[in-house]
Amino acid sequence: MTNLKLELKNMIIDTLELEDISADEIIDSEPLFVDGLGLDSIDALEIGLALQKKYGIKLKADAKETHAHFASINALAALVESYKETN
Amino acid sequence: MLSFKLRGWNTYTPGLESAESWKDWLLSQYELSTDAVKPELKNIPAMLRRRFTAIGKCSVEAATPLLNENEKIPLVFASRHGDVDLTLSLLKSIANNEPLSPTSFSLAVHNAISGLFSIARKDRCETTAISATENLIPFAVLEAATQLQESKHVLCIICESVLPDLYKPFASSPPFTYAIAMVLSREEGDTFYLNNTHSKKTTLNTKNEFEELISLLLYQSDCAHFPSTKNIEWSIQR
Numbered sequence: 352m353t354n355l356k357l358e359l360k361n362m363i364i365d366t367l368e369l370e371d372i373s374a375d376e377i378i379d380s381e382p383l384f385v386d387g388l389g390l391d392s393i394d395a396l397e398i399g400l401a402l403q404k405k406y407g408i409k410l411k412a413d414a415k416e417t418h419a420h421f422a423s424i425n426a427l428a429a430l431v432e433s434y435k436e437t438n
Numbered sequence: 439m440l441s442f443k444l445r446g447w448n449t450y451t452p453g454l455e456s457a458e459s460w461k462d463w464l465l466s467q468y469e470l471s472t473d474a475v476k477p478e479l480k481n482i483p484a485m486l487r488r489r490f491t492a493i494g495k496c497s498v499e500a501a502t503p504l505l506n507e508n509e510k511i512p513l514v515f516a517s518r519h520g521d522v523d524l525t526l527s528l529l530k531s532i533a534n535n536e537p538l539s540p541t542s543f544s545l546a547v548h549n550a551i552s553g554l555f556s557i558a559r560k561d562r563c564e565t566t567a568i569s570a571t572e573n574l575i576p577f578a579v580l581e582a583a584t585q586l587q588e589s590k591h592v593l594c595i596i597c598e599s600v601l602p603d604l605y606k607p608f609a610s611s612p613p614f615t616y617a618i619a620m621v622l623s624r625e626e627g628d629t630f631y632l633n634n635t636h637s638k639k640t641t642l643n644t645k646n647e648f649e650e651l652i653s654l655l656l657y658q659s660d661c662a663h664f665p666s667t668k669n670i671e672w673s674i675q676r
Contacts, residue, residue, distance in 0.1 A: 367488070389485050396541075
């Protein structure tokens, strides 16, 4: 697990108060929402806010690409990486 | 005068787990230990459980033992200040120009706890969330007893948390967080009467309203009195 992915998992666990879940239980490629980890739309907004606070990334809640960025830990890590490169 | 029956009641306060401990507390009003048993909500899936704050957890723990597993029952949820810690944390965020937590925002509405409870129980019956500065308990009972016209049973949850220190100079606070749940019924249980009478006194009750109700439910009194500043005195009696 890369440091960034672990960091993102811990961020999700802390901000969403997933008290029963540990970082190694979140699979990098699996969906974060509904079928995978089982997060919901309020969680999506909370993750969006956490990304803004932690990495300065601003996303539009209704944009299609936002949906894709939130698909999995892999997708979130790619988003953060590309943001770091361009800023 | 309005009559109703009480199919069952229960209370949840960390530190007062039994009727005996409540009776002791009513007599001596000792300070509760802060390391008392915390509500666990074992029957609620973890992903939903994390959304319940302390006052919501107490409400669920108080109400759940009264209900049959798949029972569909309307709910009257009553609290004067609701999830006041959550509201205050949001206000502080606004004051500090910080973005608001969407989760906290969604949970800070007054009917959030009753909504979460209905999701957890998969019960689509109506829920009513009420608040009142004084006489919250008789108003909650009035609402629930009135709904017996529509339903055979109505669940009524009354809960309050300790006020944050910032608010304590401005309003009374219970000494601890509590929830009382009652199932009012058309046909099952002991009969109770809700009354209101005009009173020339405008004294505020020195007791907390929940003490009056618990005393009545535990047979420590025959009548719970709820005076007000509005020249009306409410009472509930057997």
